[in-house]
Amino acid sequence: DGGITQSPKYLFRKEGQNVTLSCEQNLNHDAMYWYRQDPGQGLRLIYYSQIVNDFQKGDIAEGYSVSREKKESFPLTVTSAQKNPTAFYLCASRLQGLAIAFFGQGTRLTVV
Amino acid sequence: GQQVMQIPQYQHVQEGEDFTTYCNSSTTLSNIQWYKQRPGGHPVFLIQLVKSGEVKKQKRLTFQFGEAKKNSSLHITATQTTDVGTYFCAGMDSSYKLIFGSGTRLLVRP
Numbered sequence: 001d002g003g004i005t006q007s008p009k010y011l012f013r014k015e016g017q018n019v020t021l022s023c024e025q026n027l028n029h030d031a032m033y034w035y036r037q038d039p040g041q042g043l044r045l046i047y048y049s050q051i052v053n054d055f056q057k058g059d060i061a062e063g064y065s066v067s068r069e070k071k072e073s074f075p076l077t078v079t080s081a082q083k084n085p086t087a088f089y090l091c092a093s094r095l096q097g098l099a100i101a102f103f104g105q106g107t108r109l110t111v112v
Numbered sequence: 113g114q115q116v117m118q119i120p121q122y123q124h125v126q127e128g129e130d131f132t133t134y135c136n137s138s139t140t141l142s143n144i145q146w147y148k149q150r151p152g153g154h155p156v157f158l159i160q161l162v163k164s165g166e167v168k169k170q171k172r173l174t175f176q177f178g179e180a181k182k183n184s185s186l187h188i189t190a191t192q193t194t195d196v197g198t199y200f201c202a203g204m205d206s207s208y209k210l211i212f213g214s215g216t217r218l219l220v221r222p
Contacts, residue, residue, distance in 0.1 A: 042214040099143050099204050103154040
């Protein structure tokens with residue numbers, strides 16, 4: 001069953017703790033993206049990666065980090081430096097040569 | 113950098129009325145995509161437009177790409193409650209950054 005999987009669906013963390021959100025795809029897509037969505041708002045790009053071992057900052061990269069050690073995986077770490085980490089995080093992937101993005105179900109992160 | 117703006121931010125319509133959302137890019141786009149996000153869900157791809165002036169239809173939905181390839185619109189004829197959600201346009205810049213518009217949230221009164 002092909003697709004893009006984000007886990008967990010809901011995540012709670014205490015303020016000051018780093019937390020890593022998982023994103024795995026078995027679509028053999030080259031590019032992967034992380035977006036943040038706040039209530040009633042649009043999608044803001046955090047980081048993106050076109051190939052393994054390479055990634056670029058998006059518009060709101062401060063307080064976040066990523067890695068792309070495998071084609072299938074693009075984990076996002078929300079660090080304690082992120083001032084307002086509570087949000088809905090969406091991961092997407094795209095086949096090289098096509099602009100169409102496929103999204104995971106998202107992870108709702110709440111920091112208390 | 114590239115910016116993609118959408119208007120209106122919200123639209124509340126009576127079931128059966130038409131709905132239109134507009135998307136404007138600060139730069140020329142090679143193509144544009146439209147996505148729909150249901151409440152509590154994730155964005156789902158609807159369609160891609162590539163050619164200048166292109167018009168595509170999906171049942172009650174009509175998508176248009178501007179002649180200058182800097183704007184686009186989505187028109188829904190005779191809205192239904194199943195159309196409820198947020199509609200996003202998206203474009204890709206030369207560095208493969210996929211930028212989404214701010215979205216238009218559609219609410220339909222039954």
